[in-house]
Amino acid sequence: MSNTSVSQDVCWYLSGYADGEGSFCISFSPRNKLRIKIEIRPSFSVSQNSDRSEVLKIFQQVLDCGTIRPDRSDKTLKYEVRSLNDLIEKVIPFFERYLLKSSKKYDFVLFSQVCNILKRKNLNSSDLNDIIQLATQMNISGKRKYDKQKLISML
Amino acid sequence: MSNTSVSQDVCWYLSGYADGEGSFCISFSPRNKLRIKIEIRPSFSVSQNSDRSEVLKIFQQVLDCGTIRPDRSDKTLKYEVRSLNDLIEKVIPFFERYLLKSSKKYDFVLFSQVCNILKRKNLNSSDLNDIIQLATQMNISGKRKYDKQKLISML
8 A cells, every 4th residue: 555545544553653652773694605794684673462463464554564473472472573674665755754653763763774785786894884783873772682782703 | 632732743752652552441440339239440650660651741741640659569550540530531432543553442442331320320230240351351461460251150
């Protein structure tokens, strides 16, 4: 569904819902077999108890991308967009238009910058350094498997 | 701030935020000194990490009522409306206009019915029975200090 055919009301409602329950995340995994040694996976997700999954379906319909699946715990469902193309072409333009109002908006800006670097071909170590610098400023209250120094040491 | 002077965008954003993070609650406490033996306290609340308190201030501004205070844990802030008048005159009309989209909307309907019974003067035991029947259908996934039978036995 393109945004033009969706009511503004629903879009602003989703912006508010995402500001509370959504998460913009950049995750890193060491991959010795890759040229750049680190796999970088951006994602936007919203989790919800499975008895209240209606909103996840509205996200999927309005953003026209992403999947809904049980989370590790079987009591929750997770709406998630992992495709870089969908993030760049659908998710980021949506939240640029329907701006978050909490300080999560700063995470969103960092997330958006990382996605825009990732879409370049043939990332070099300077690009990776930039990504690590940006991503490690995000979600400061959350737990992080690898800190900035550890990530840079993997490059 | 009256709703007419607030943009629809903000109101729908708050509806979405509340659908994720808000809570409509009816709490009961035994009060032997009261004529009706049970104190019934309705409240609408939204909690948030204190580093992301902007949205709580928007709720307070737009709904034109309620307080923001540290929750029991010092890391969170809670926006809360406990005044029955404010709930009936401000909060309930807001969410009747900017409808929730998840199944939390059913909790809201039950909450609204309880508030409307509470505003009558001189509640009798039939009213209290109605309130208990309605309130114990709410927030079924949450913990409840007193179950329906226990509450009815207090009347």
